[in-house]
Amino acid sequence: MIKRDGESGFDKKEKGNALVKKSDSKLDKTEKARRASRVRFALEQEPKVDMYFYKIYRKLRLLRYVCVLLAALFVMTVPMVYSDHITTDNFKYLMKYINLQLSEDAEEYAPFSYEPSECMDFGIYSDDIVICTDSSVVFYDKLGNESLRVTFGPYEDPTMLISKAYVMVYDRGGNEYVILNNFKLLHRKTTEYPILHCALDDSGRYAVLTSNQNYSSEVQVFNRHFKQTNRIQRDLYISDLFFTDDVGGFGYTGFTTDTKGGKRGEVCLYDAESQKILEVCEGELPLRAVALAGRLKVLYTDRVTWYDMKGKELKRYTFNDAPGAFYLSGENTVICFEAEDGPSEFYTVLLSEKEDEPIRMENTDRILRVQWHEDRCYLIGEHTLAVMNGKVLSDSIADLTGLKKLLFLPGGKLMGCYSDRTETIVISESQTNLNQN
Numbered sequence: 001m002i003k004r005d006g007e008s009g010f011d012k013k014e015k016g017n018a019l020v021k022k023s024d025s026k027l028d029k030t031e032k033a034r035r036a037s038r039v040r041f042a043l044e045q046e047p048k049v050d051m052y053f054y055k056i057y058r059k060l061r062l063l064r065y066v067c068v069l070l071a072a073l074f075v076m077t078v079p080m081v082y083s084d085h086i087t088t089d090n091f092k093y094l095m096k097y098i099n100l101q102l103s104e105d106a107e108e109y110a111p112f113s114y115e116p117s118e119c120m121d122f123g124i125y126s127d128d129i130v131i132c133t134d135s136s137v138v139f140y141d142k143l144g145n146e147s148l149r150v151t152f153g154p155y156e157d158p159t160m161l162i163s164k165a166y167v168m169v170y171d172r173g174g175n176e177y178v179i180l181n182n183f184k185l186l187h188r189k190t191t192e193y194p195i196l197h198c199a200l201d202d203s204g205r206y207a208v209l210t211s212n213q214n215y216s217s218e219v220q221v222f223n224r225h226f227k228q229t230n231r232i233q234r235d236l237y238i239s240d241l242f243f244t245d246d247v248g249g250f251g252y253t254g255f256t257t258d259t260k261g262g263k264r265g266e267v268c269l270y271d272a273e274s275q276k277i278l279e280v281c282e283g284e285l286p287l288r289a290v291a292l293a294g295r296l297k298v299l300y301t302d303r304v305t306w307y308d309m310k311g312k313e314l315k316r317y318t319f320n321d322a323p324g325a326f327y328l329s330g331e332n333t334v335i336c337f338e339a340e341d342g343p344s345e346f347y348t349v350l351l352s353e354k355e356d357e358p359i360r361m362e363n364t365d366r367i368l369r370v371q372w373h374e375d376r377c378y379l380i381g382e383h384t385l386a387v388m389n390g391k392v393l394s395d396s397i398a399d400l401t402g403l404k405k406l407l408f409l410p411g412g413k414l415m416g417c418y419s420d421r422t423e424t425i426v427i428s429e430s431q432t433n434l435n436q437n
Contacts, residue, residue: 109409112144113421119155122405122417123162128182129407129415129422130167132160137169139182144422150185152178165204165224170195177208179226187226193218199241199250205229207241207250221250221274230274236266244291248272253286253298267298269309280311287323292330299328299335304351317351317358327370327377334377334388336367348379350388361388373408380406387427 079086109129117133124130128139128147134155139148155171162168166186170177173194179187196217197209204224212218217238221230230250238254251269258264265286269278284300291297295314296307303318321337333351346363365381372378377388383401400416406425407415414425 108411108413109142109415109422109424110144111415111422111424112140114138114140116420119158120404120417120419121158121160122407123160123167124407124409125162125167126182127410130160130162130182131417132158132169134158137167137178137180148180148182148184150178150180152176152188159198161198161200161206163200163204164202166200166206168198168200168206170198170208172196179206189226197238197241199243201243201245205243205250207243209238209241209252217252217254219250219252230270230272232270232274239286240288242289242291244269249274249277251278251289251291253289255285265300267296269296278307278309278311280307288326288328290328290330295330297328297330297333299323299326299333304333304335317349319349325367325370327372329372332372332377334370334372336363336370336379338366348388350377369405371406373406378406380404385425 114131115133117135119134121132122130123132125139128141131138131140135153136149136151137160138146138150141147152169153171153174153176155169155174155176157172157174158169159172160167160169166179166181168177168179173196175191175194177189177191177195177198178185191208191210193210193212195208195210198206200206205221207219207221210218210220212233215233216235218233219231219238219241220228223229234254236254236256238252240253241250242252243250249269249271251267253265253267255263255265263285265282265284267278267280267282267286267289268276269291271277278296280296280298282300282305284302287299287301289296289298294309296309298305298307301322302320303316305316306314308314319335319337321339323335324338325336327334331353334348335351336346336348338346346366348361348363348367350359350361352359363379363381363386365384365386367379367381369380370377371380375389379386379388380400380403385400385403385406402418403416404419405417407417407422409415414427416423416425
């Protein structure tokens with residue numbers, strides 16, 4: 001092979017590569033210059049940043065980071081601090097009202113059926129319908145689905161009390177009572193001596209009347225946490241217990257007997273420290289009493305008497321016939337009678353604080369239960385239902401044989417409770433007609 005003088009082939013190749021790299025470098029510099037020019041142009045086109053809002057933006061960004069940090073600390077510390085409250089029961093309570101069957105439009109209560117029982121009582125607690133029998137208390141939701149059932153007994157004479165705080169069921173003449181809400185059984189207690197009567201108020205306080213070896217009557221008062229706060233013992237027969245918000249205490253009605261068999265009525269009020277603040281002793285037997293607005297109202301077997309808080313009689317209303325079903329509150333008193341003689345066999349007397357004179361209304365049926373709601377009084381008879389509104393008594397409304405109690409639903413609706421079912425009851429504005437749906 002003949003070699004020529006000058007550069008070798010390898011040197012030429014290297015030289016060519018160097019020229020290519022130099023050309024690429026020039027192109028890169030040109031491209032970078034073009035890109036920088038485009039960036040400068042874009043920046044010149046954008047509006048200038050307002051430093052005031054820029055500072056606010058930075059503060060808000062810092063606040064966001066702080067909130068995220070606090071949320072993380074909250075999630076980590078709360079379970080440790082409140083670990084005692086994180087229980088299965090509380091979780092169930094949280095999920096209780098997540099009912100997929102209840103639509104947003106399910107505002108009205110639907111009628112439903114249940115097993116009949118000889119002893120039954122009905123009520124409403126926190127939007128649930130409560131039915132008490134001799135062996136259980138059952139809660140139903142708006143659709144009639146059973147949400148809770150608590151069993152006991154069987155009780156020979158079950159009695160149910162409902163307040164804003166609790167539902168209480170006790171066996172009158174028995175030795176047990178239970179306290180619950182619409183979530184679970186809260187308290188169950190067995191007494192040493194038979195229970196004669198109980199009372200329950202909206203704050204959760206309750207009183208239990210029994211007897212013991214030394215006294216005819218013993219009243220124990222408990223707070224909402226089921227701890228005993230008061231106890232009184234009296235050698236007399238107490239017939240009724242009641243709470244009074246005026247003095248934060250409680251009271252009772254009762255009677256004593258002498259050696260000759262005579263009876264003397266007695267009404268007493270106690271303050272929160274079990275100190276007697278009022279005692280009224282009369283010859284007749286008191287049936288029920290209520291203390292409200294600085295006055296005491298007592299229903300006796302022959303009259304209704306109003307007292308001030310010093311025991312001074314303010315006024316009275318007397319009657320000759322024996323009282324039957326009645327309703328007693330601070331503002332209104334309704335008493336139903338069965339006349340021994342007169343133009344009508346059955347009649348009702350309304351005593352209102354707004355009226356000076358009693359209002360008498362004739363009935364066509366024997367009244368078994370009296371209920372008051374808002375400004376109306378409902379008289380449940382053996383076969384009919386009548387409504388009192390002020391001075392007006394409606395005619396006896398259509399046949400409702402077997403009706404045991406009315407439940408007053410939201411929106412002014414009525415539900416009638418029977419031994420085996422509930423039915424919606426609609427009363428017209430004139431209160432003279434009633435249809436069952």
